[in-house]
Amino acid sequence: MSASVEQPPEGAPALRLHRQLEKIWATGPGWQRLAAVNHSVIGLRMVITSFVFFAIGGVLGMLTRVQLATPNGDFMDAETYNQVFTMHGSMMLFLFAIPMVESFAVYLTPKILGTRDFAFPRLTAYGYWCYLLGGTILTVSLLARVAPNSGWFMYTPLSSNVYTPGVNADVWLLGVTFVEISALSLAMEIVVSVLKMRAPGMSLDRMPIFGWYILVTAMMMIVAFPPLILGSILLEIERAFGLPFFDPTRGGSALLWQHLFWLFGHPDVYIIFLPMAGALSTMIPVFANRPLVGYRAIVVAIIALAFLSFGIWVHHMFTVGIPHLALAFFSAGSAIVAVPTAVQFFAWLATLAHGRPRWDVPMLYIFGFFFVFTAGGLTGVMLAIVPFDWQAHDTYFIVAHMHYVVAGALAFPMLAGFYYWLPLLTGRTAAYRLAVPAFWLIFIGFNLTFFMMHLTGLLGMPRRVFTYSGDEGWNWLNLLSSVGSFVMTIGFGMAVIDIIVQLRFGRRVRRNPWNATTLEWAMQMPPAPYAFASIPRIATGSEPVAPDQLALSLARGEGYLGFARNGWQEALGVHMTSGEPDQVIVLPQPTYLPLITALFTGAAVLAMLFKLYLLSLAMVLVTLGLFVLAGQRAGLGRDYGPLPIGHGVSVPPHTEVASAPPWLALICTLVADGTLFTSLIFGTFYLWIAAPHWPSNLAPQANRMLALGVIVALVIAAAAARGSLRSTSAGSNAQGWIGLAAIALLAAMTAAVGLIGSVTPHPHEHALGATAWALIGFVALHAGIGLLFLISNLLRIRAGFISPRRLTDLRLTRLWLDYTTVTGVIALGLVLALPALVATLGARP
Ligand code: HEM
Ligand SMILES: [Cu+2]
Numbered sequence: 001m002s003a004s005v006e007q008p009p010e011g012a013p014a015l016r017l018h019r020q021l022e023k024i025w026a027t028g029p030g031w032q033r034l035a036a037v038n039h040s041v042i043g044l045r046m047v048i049t050s051f052v053f054f055a056i057g058g059v060l061g062m063l064t065r066v067q068l069a070t071p072n073g074d075f076m077d078a079e080t081y082n083q084v085f086t087m088h089g090s091m092m093l094f095l096f097a098i099p100m101v102e103s104f105a106v107y108l109t110p111k112i113l114g115t116r117d118f119a120f121p122r123l124t125a126y127g128y129w130c131y132l133l134g135g136t137i138l139t140v141s142l143l144a145r146v147a148p149n150s151g152w153f154m155y156t157p158l159s160s161n162v163y164t165p166g167v168n169a170d171v172w173l174l175g176v177t178f179v180e181i182s183a184l185s186l187a188m189e190i191v192v193s194v195l196k197m198r199a200p201g202m203s204l205d206r207m208p209i210f211g212w213y214i215l216v217t218a219m220m221m222i223v224a225f226p227p228l229i230l231g232s233i234l235l236e237i238e239r240a241f242g243l244p245f246f247d248p249t250r251g252g253s254a255l256l257w258q259h260l261f262w263l264f265g266h267p268d269v270y271i272i273f274l275p276m277a278g279a280l281s282t283m284i285p286v287f288a289n290r291p292l293v294g295y296r297a298i299v300v301a302i303i304a305l306a307f308l309s310f311g312i313w314v315h316h317m318f319t320v321g322i323p324h325l326a327l328a329f330f331s332a333g334s335a336i337v338a339v340p341t342a343v344q345f346f347a348w349l350a351t352l353a354h355g356r357p358r359w360d361v362p363m364l365y366i367f368g369f370f371f372v373f374t375a376g377g378l379t380g381v382m383l384a385i386v387p388f389d390w391q392a393h394d395t396y397f398i399v400a401h402m403h404y405v406v407a408g409a410l411a412f413p414m415l416a417g418f419y420y421w422l423p424l425l426t427g428r429t430a431a432y433r434l435a436v437p438a439f440w441l442i443f444i445g446f447n448l449t450f451f452m453m454h455l456t457g458l459l460g461m462p463r464r465v466f467t468y469s470g471d472e473g474w475n476w477l478n479l480l481s482s483v484g485s486f487v488m489t490i491g492f493g494m495a496v497i498d499i500i501v502q503l504r505f506g507r508r509v510r511r512n513p514w515n516a517t518t519l520e521w522a523m524q525m526p527p528a529p530y531a532f533a534s535i536p537r538i539a540t541g542s543e544p545v546a547p548d549q550l551a552l553s554l555a556r557g558e559g560y561l562g563f564a565r566n567g568w569q570e571a572l573g574v575h576m577t578s579g580e581p582d583q584v585i586v587l588p589q590p591t592y593l594p595l596i597t598a599l600f601t602g603a604a605v606l607a608m609l610f611k612l613y614l615l616s617l618a619m620v621l622v623t624l625g626l627f628v629l630a631g632q633r634a635g636l637g638r639d640y641g642p643l644p645i646g647h648g649v650s651v652p653p654h655t656e657v658a659s660a661p662p663w664l665a666l667i668c669t670l671v672a673d674g675t676l677f678t679s680l681i682f683g684t685f686y687l688w689i690a691a692p693h694w695p696s697n698l699a700p701q702a703n704r705m706l707a708l709g710v711i712v713a714l715v716i717a718a719a720a721a722r723g724s725l726r727s728t729s730a731g732s733n734a735q736g737w738i739g740l741a742a743i744a745l746l747a748a749m750t751a752a753v754g755l756i757g758s759v760t761p762h763p764h765e766h767a768l769g770a771t772a773w774a775l776i777g778f779v780a781l782h783a784g785i786g787l788l789f790l791i792s793n794l795l796r797i798r799a800g801f802i803s804p805r806r807l808t809d810l811r812l813t814r815l816w817l818d819y820t821t822v823t824g825v826i827a828l829g830l831v832l833a834l835p836a837l838v839a840t841l842g843a844r845p
Helices: 014-025 030-035 038-070 078-113 121-143 168-196 209-241 255-287 295-310 326-337 337-353 360-386 386-392 394-428 433-459 475-505 547-555 591-611 615-633 661-690 704-729 735-757 769-799 808-841
Strands: 570-575 581-587 643-646 649-651
Touching: 014 547, 014 615, 038 078, 038 121, 038 475, 078 121, 078 209, 078 255, 078 394, 121 168, 121 581, 168 209, 168 591, 168 661, 209 255, 209 295, 209 326, 209 661, 255 295, 255 337, 255 360, 255 661, 295 337, 326 337, 326 360, 326 386, 337 360, 360 394, 360 433, 360 704, 360 735, 360 769, 394 433, 433 475, 581 643, 581 649, 615 769, 643 769, 661 808, 704 735, 704 769, 704 808, 735 769, 735 808, 769 808
Parallel strands: none
Antiparallel strands: 570 581, 643 649
């Protein structure tokens, strides 16, 4: 079978190997940079882009402080102030915090885990472009003076059509959803890459602690973002087409938005914190000069934290009128979440206490983190106590708490991380004469700004006011806050200058300047596009790696895959838990497709903003078509059988195994999609149980025959997908089965559209009809996507990418159609059952 595979040359000298790999992996110069898909390139771009958004968001923050420095400020009017502080909060969270932690993950994870790249390089690039375009749309809206203005959490009814008639809220809903989708796609590939692409021998329990943090964070993203995406879609549908999900006069509920928002919002705090905590857990042992204390306890703690954080979103809603029992429950839960955080804290302190800490710039910022984050944690425990929250809610105390937590968790560890990893990139080190004073200015300025806000809050100053009269006793506190914010900004400015100076004039350092024991230091400085010339094997036992010796041996090609074969970009796939190599993953080359696809996605968003819905639909279809096209030539065009990877080991290419990365990626996708679906079900039940105006005499009749028709058609499609898989693996032609599946899906979609047309009460009139519309729409959409899967299958069978041994495509289609059938049965069952359910509850006010 494997006739024309190039044989690996024996003992390639380091330099020749380097040249060969460079030729295969490098991104071209000039315009070809736009085609880059490499994780180092994209990761670096993301760092820079998120830092630019941080600067813009910072300027907006400064503007708010100028306005609030003195009473009766007339620097801005109320409307401008609303836009400025809404954009400040939204930018800081959606365009800076989340992308910044993701960029750390994108740049560092493959290097720390000892692999050459992520599993889906083109998706990395697509995610980056979507982020850049979405962020640009939001920024431009600010210049056009149509920026979002109803607060960064967009509470309805303030953000609904009645109170925010312009496009301001649409910009937020569409722009943020765009950015979230990119975050979600990155999260999926992070999960797959961490699980499937570690260095051989790196079993899960020997993975560097950073890998655990990133894995848990990415999994949290997969479950945390869908509720917000759903909420944004429903609110946008309400604003654009008048379907009342959040309008209480027509059976909707404004509180549903808050639930969906905070189901995302609270876990998001930990999504931001955990990767940075991972950076801390990586740096602290290095500076303490001894291994991390309590590796296992930390792993347990972060998993516990992930679970707990999803259960306490209601602590953001203590004042909306929640039953007493629920208050007690969520209050206790919020206090308990301090425990796993404390476990990490004590592990860090113990590591420092047992070692001989070395002072350097990153350590300064780590000290800053300890101080600021502890303070934020303490006020957090205060706010978890319901009576206190009732007092402090919507005062500046919350703003103070939030900045202590977010900046403590993010800004300080981020700067520590910059200073720690920058030598890897530049081979140079910081200029201390700037770095140290910069730290102190940031630290003092930060505390001056935000400590005062605790006091202004306790004195009763509400947040989001654009001015105050001056006789409340808030004057000098506000002035000090504003002065502090300028001190902090000067500090940030100095840190930026310091980093730029380091890039150009920093003192040269040797490899691994901090004496670290993780793999990223065992590569060239700066890293080559292929990361490792050959892939290390992690020996048994948990002795730390010695990057210096390892680096030379890897560069000489003494690890796995220490050769260039067929011009392929090769990486190793491993068994998820044991870390034993089980496949060669052949990665795609640079291409403009991600950029083009993102441009069309952006065009769809813009068309929606300008209310050109048909154009938008067309753009969505082009985007989907491009995805199918991108899948066209992915993988390998023929069977190869086991390929040698060095050290006498041979494994098959990823196209010929069952546990290939795309399979795992689809499972992650379905988890995300299933969370969205569950949120939709939750919303339906929530409205039925809690929303006003659900009289029992609505007596709607969904058409049972049509519903049955949808289900039967879906079952036929799923069965036909099984048939196509069976006949292909038996070596016969599957096109008939695929055709049958396609016809069944078309029938299902037609029946679903008919069903939507006959829904009563009309979706415009009542939330009952609107939720039925959404549930059936969900089913129709998934049947449509199933159709794309089938088209892709046909094209790829024709092009020879599917064979009895290369079945991944067909297995993906089967899984998708099974999922569509199951969710379809649940959704339609609920649509049919709702009228009866409504009747049992009776008329409510
Ligand atoms: C130059 C430093 C900063 C200043 C002067 C500043 C100032 C402010 C002010 C005045 C508000 C409005 C509060 C309100 O009326 O509700 C605000 C809100 C907010 N800030 Fe900052 N901020 C700064 C840095 C940051 C950073 C570093 C982050 C995140 C990483 C951040 C995230 C937020 C968020 C999410 C909100 C919305 C809070 C809410 O109202 O719920 N800020 N900030
Ligand atoms: Cu929370």
